[in-house]
Amino acid sequence: MKTVEDILEQIKNDKICVLEFWFVDLLGNIKSVEIPVGSDDERLKHLLGDGILCDIASLIPAPLIGKAKYKENYKNVNLAPDLATYLALPWTKPGDECHQALQAFIGNKPKFIRPSISKARFMCDIRTTNPDKCFSSRQSLKDYLFKLKASNSNWEYIVGPELEFHYLDDKGCAFDEGGYMDTEPDSAKTTQLREMTALMCETIGIKVECHHHEVGHGQQEIDFEKRDALTMADNMITYKLIARDVARLCGVQASFMPKPFSDAHGNGMHVHQSIWNEQQNLFYGEGRRNNLSLIAERFTAGLLTYASEITAITNQWVNSYKRIVPSYEAPVYIAWGSANRSSLIRIPKYYPVTEQSVRIEYRSPDPACNPYLAFLVMLAAGMEGIKNDLELPSEIAEDIYHMPESTVNERNIGMLPSNLGEALAAMKRGSIVKDKLGEQFMEDFVRIKEADWVDFNRHVSRFEIEEMRKYGI
Amino acid sequence: MTIDTVTKALAEARKKDTQFIDLWLTDIQGNLKSISIPPGQFRATDDRSELLPRSFDGSSVMGMTDIANSDLMAYPDACRLMRFPFKSNNLVLFSGIRDWKGMAFYQGDWRYQLKTKLTRIHEDLKYQVKIAAELEFYLFLPNPDGSFNPSDAKGYFDLATISIEQELLAIIVTDAEQVGIRVNRAHHEGAKGQFEIELQAEEPLTMADNVIALRHIVRTRAKEQGLYASFMPKPMMAQEGCGLHLRLAVFHKNSDNNALYESDLKTLSIAGKSAVVGLCRYSRELMLATNQWVNSYKRFQPNTDAPNYLICSEHLRATSFHSGFSLDNDAYPVQPSIHVTHPDAACNPYLAFNALISAALTTQEPYTWFDDEFFEEKLLEDSKMPKHSHQKIPEDLGQAIEAFEKSELAVDIWGKVLCVALIKQKRKQWHNYQKQVSDWEIGHYREVL
Numbered sequence: 046m047k048t049v050e051d052i053l054e055q056i057k058n059d060k061i062c063v064l065e066f067w068f069v070d071l072l073g074n075i076k077s078v079e080i081p082v083g084s085d086d087e088r089l090k091h092l093l094g095d096g097i098l099c100d101i102a103s104l105i106p107a108p109l110i111g112k113a114k115y116k117e118n119y120k121n122v123n124l125a126p127d128l129a130t131y132l133a134l135p136w137t138k139p140g141d142e143c144h145q146a147l148q149a150f151i152g153n154k155p156k157f158i159r160p161s162i163s164k165a166r167f168m169c170d171i172r173t174t175n176p177d178k179c180f181s182s183r184q185s186l187k188d189y190l191f192k193l194k195a196s197n198s199n200w201e202y203i204v205g206p207e208l209e210f211h212y213l214d215d216k217g218c219a220f221d222e223g224g225y226m227d228t229e230p231d232s233a234k235t236t237q238l239r240e241m242t243a244l245m246c247e248t249i250g251i252k253v254e255c256h257h258h259e260v261g262h263g264q265q266e267i268d269f270e271k272r273d274a275l276t277m278a279d280n281m282i283t284y285k286l287i288a289r290d291v292a293r294l295c296g297v298q299a300s301f302m303p304k305p306f307s308d309a310h311g312n313g314m315h316v317h318q319s320i321w322n323e324q325q326n327l328f329y330g331e332g333r334r335n336n337l338s339l340i341a342e343r344f345t346a347g348l349l350t351y352a353s354e355i356t357a358i359t360n361q362w363v364n365s366y367k368r369i370v371p372s373y374e375a376p377v378y379i380a381w382g383s384a385n386r387s388s389l390i391r392i393p394k395y396y397p398v399t400e401q402s403v404r405i406e407y408r409s410p411d412p413a414c415n416p417y418l419a420f421l422v423m424l425a426a427g428m429e430g431i432k433n434d435l436e437l438p439s440e441i442a443e444d445i446y447h448m449p450e451s452t453v454n455e456r457n458i459g460m461l462p463s464n465l466g467e468a469l470a471a472m473k474r475g476s477i478v479k480d481k482l483g484e485q486f487m488e489d490f491v492r493i494k495e496a497d498w499v500d501f502n503r504h505v506s507r508f509e510i511e512e513m514r515k516y517g518i
Numbered sequence: 519m520t521i522d523t524v525t526k527a528l529a530e531a532r533k534k535d536t537q538f539i540d541l542w543l544t545d546i547q548g549n550l551k552s553i554s555i556p557p558g559q560f561r562a563t564d565d566r567s568e569l570l571p572r573s574f575d576g577s578s579v580m581g582m583t584d585i586a587n588s589d590l591m592a593y594p595d596a597c598r599l600m601r602f603p604f605k606s607n608n609l610v611l612f613s614g615i616r617d618w619k620g621m622a623f624y625q626g627d628w629r630y631q632l633k634t635k636l637t638r639i640h641e642d643l644k645y646q647v648k649i650a651a652e653l654e655f656y657l658f659l660p661n662p663d664g665s666f667n668p669s670d671a672k673g674y675f676d677l678a679t680i681s682i683e684q685e686l687l688a689i690i691v692t693d694a695e696q697v698g699i700r701v702n703r704a705h706h707e708g709a710k711g712q713f714e715i716e717l718q719a720e721e722p723l724t725m726a727d728n729v730i731a732l733r734h735i736v737r738t739r740a741k742e743q744g745l746y747a748s749f750m751p752k753p754m755m756a757q758e759g760c761g762l763h764l765r766l767a768v769f770h771k772n773s774d775n776n777a778l779y780e781s782d783l784k785t786l787s788i789a790g791k792s793a794v795v796g797l798c799r800y801s802r803e804l805m806l807a808t809n810q811w812v813n814s815y816k817r818f819q820p821n822t823d824a825p826n827y828l829i830c831s832e833h834l835r836a837t838s839f840h841s842g843f844s845l846d847n848d849a850y851p852v853q854p855s856i857h858v859t860h861p862d863a864a865c866n867p868y869l870a871f872n873a874l875i876s877a878a879l880t881t882q883e884p885y886t887w888f889d890d891e892f893f894e895e896k897l898l899e900d901s902k903m904p905k906h907s908h909q910k911i912p913e914d915l916g917q918a919i920e921a922f923e924k925s926e927l928a929v930d931i932w933g934k935v936l937c938v939a940l941i942k943q944k945r946k947q948w949h950n951y952q953k954q955v956s957d958w959e960i961g962h963y964r965e966v967l
Binding site: 062063065067068074075076077078079080081083084085088097134136137147157158160161162164286287289290291293294 | 685691692706
């Protein structure tokens with residue numbers, strides 16, 4: 046554990062001028078407060094140890110928050126830096142290799158300043174004197190992972206997400222015309238952006254497994270090396286930030302919208318996951334079917350059982366459900382298969398099989414989720430499966446998109462909620478989210494999201510107008 | 519000034535790379551003015567008790583003096599030496615104003631007035647005042663056609679790590695630290711292109727100087743990047759305005775004991791209650807000092823973050839004074855304090871701070887002036903609207919001028935001459951504004967009436 050004094054020394058060594066306290070709001074949007082280092086060490090120690098008081102009430106959509114609520118819950122909460130997440134941002138440090146690479150990348154685009162003030166960031170937790178009343182997604186995940194470790198002899202939840210996103214131009218059109226794994230010259234414009242982003246991630250210790258062009262025009266994928274869930278969630282937030290910023294340098298938008306175009310592939314965030322005990326992968330069952338241990342099977346069964354309840358968290362936007370439609374490799378059916386990309390959970394096949402590589406892939410989350418909450422609820426669903434000794438249903442090996450409806454019913458294959466309203470209803474009916482995230486979260490989240498859903502339902506879409514016109518109604 | 523400070527200032531000015539010494543002062547509206555003198559002209563009296571002054575035309579600095587008494591002298595204040603990183607060859611000093619005989623020119627030196635007020639409070643009341651401030655501003659991007667757009671589309675606390683605005687913010691706070699402005703923190707504000715910089719608590723005079731210097735840094739650095747920084751109280755109709763939120767803390771002389779609160783730091787002391795009552799009672803008539811522009815009063819619209827009533831509560835945003843019961847280290851290291859939200863970012867801080875400090879500390883309002891209910895939280899329901907009309911914020915500059923004209927306290931604080939000069943200026947502006955035919959009128963009436 047790093048102490049405040051250690052960090053103070055590190056700040057001095059790295060010649061940091063400005064600290065950034067990063068945190069996320071309820072929906073996973075990144076926020077920051079800038080704090081100059083200054084010369085007053087006492088003040089700095091105080092800030093690092095106790096955090097800063099912040100009025101985050103404005104982070105909650107204003108009309109949705111009553112006056113009484115405001116004062117009790119969200120005024121003056123404590124933003125406390127997690128010292129373990131100290132990171133000197135290399136692209137802000139003149140002379141650093143990453144800084145030079147970024148300089149070269151910015152070139153002589155007149156609109157951008159060369160970073161000249163060296164900065165470091167912390168990920169922050171939100172604390173309050175009244176912890177039941179104010180909710181912090183990072184703190185919740187941290188607490189839950191800690192509990193998992195404590196009650197199950199050092200179990201650790203290890204995740205490896207695949208993040209998909211689009212590069213869009215200023216009119217919202219795809220920025221290139223490449224397809225799956227295309228490379229230059231078809232995708233020259235976006236490859237450059239993707240590479241720069243990955244390069245910057247590597248320099249701050251976000252290990253990238255691979256990145257490539259995806260199926261859709263302008264669509265990209267980046268896969269991360271597996272990590273513990275908290276670090277990974279921090280990394281996802283950081284990656285999205287860098288991807289957006291690098292793209293903006295070129296006047297391009299990096300969009301993590303779940304489904305930007307009706308008739309093209311959406312953006313998913315498939316999450317490979319397993320549970321480890323120190324160096325041992327508990328999902329590995331030598332000689333068993335698919336090399337999955339009993340723990341892994343029960344975890345999978347848990348995810349399948351509670352999939353509908355957690356979908357409002359893993360897929361939190363109105364637009365998320367435009368992605369969850371048959372075809373485009375999106376998960377619709379609550380089933381598992383070993384190489385089947387039409388199912389919700391896939392057991393990846395690969396060679397050679399090693400203990401390291403055994404895992405399951407949960408395919409419903411999208412990159413616009415709050416990763417802290419998404420990891421938390423997936424883990425909670427899986428752990429529920431282990432706790433209750435749930436049986437894994439039989440594998441679905443066929444393409445479910447093209448399965449006759451009668452067969453789907455016969456084999457008892459359920460479907461994920463088909464819109465945000467259904468997902469919220471399923472979440473409220475269930476117990477997983479309420480148990481793990483608490484009443485206050487449910488209240489705030491449901492209020493914000495139901496308002497979204499009501500708004501959307503009132504909206505008269507172009508589709509409706511054109512349809513009515515077509516029929517002369 | 520001591521011999522030491524004067525000697526230090528001279529030594530600093532004699533450094534090889536110094537090109538000019540800039541003497542800073544402000545006009546009555548708080549706009550920065552500067553006279554540059556070469557290092558050779560920068561000298562001290564023989565006994566080194568003072569730096570020698572520079573004469574200037576006081577009648578050309580708005581509100582300072584009339585044309586018949588225009589010769590004034592700017593006396594450099596050696597206590598604070600600044601070199602701005604973007605113009606490090608110039609040494610900058612604030613200055614005091616005196617008449618040509620070297621006598622204090624009280625009526626035209628708002629900085630000196632604040633200074634004497636603080637000395638008096640220190641000596642008579644044995645209090646030491648500290649103020650922490652939050653300065654809000656917008657960054658605008660000029661369009662080729664001359665119009666302006668907010669420079670980004672982000673919101674409250676939002677972050678973009680490699681962006682012109684974020685970098686600018688870092689540069690500004692680093693510059694500020696270098697000239698001795700201690701910054702607590704900075705972040706994106708709620709509106710597009712809007713930012714906030716929070717300064718650590720200082721003596722009011724230092725804080726007023728800080729506000730002037732910080733506005734200068736922000737403007738200069740933004741301009742370097744082709745952006746335009748604006749402290750206008752309400753630059754866009756549908757977006758939040760720019761306030762200068764202040765946290766007022768009072769200590770017993772030469773100690774860290776909070777004078778506004780009981781020793782449990784939870785309940786207001788008698789002096790604290792009296793200060794709150796004083797602020798509520800007198801702030802309206804002094805609003806010309808804290809909110810001096812036609813545009814200032816567009817900021818106080820219902821359903822915004824700006825206050826509507828000059829009343830005190832523990833929590834409600836819509837009131838001007840928050841008695842900070844639970845603010846802890848928010849304005850580290852001065853807590854707890856009284857949070858004042860009505861002044862705007864385009865005020866003259868020397869006038870504004872003097873107004874607030876005077877209302878809070880020198881009026882000695884007996885706190886029984888209000889019933890006990892006053893100190894309990896009030897919801898803004900019609901039935902509980904403040905009974906006293908002077909607690910409603912003026913609807914426009916005209917009303918503020920009227921209230922100011924009737925104020926005896928204002929004359930007490932600044933003297934008759936300054937008050938008349940200020941009223942004259944403001945009347946002119948209000949009159950000019952009133953005769954405008956606005957786009958709103960044209961849009962609503964031309965074709966209808």
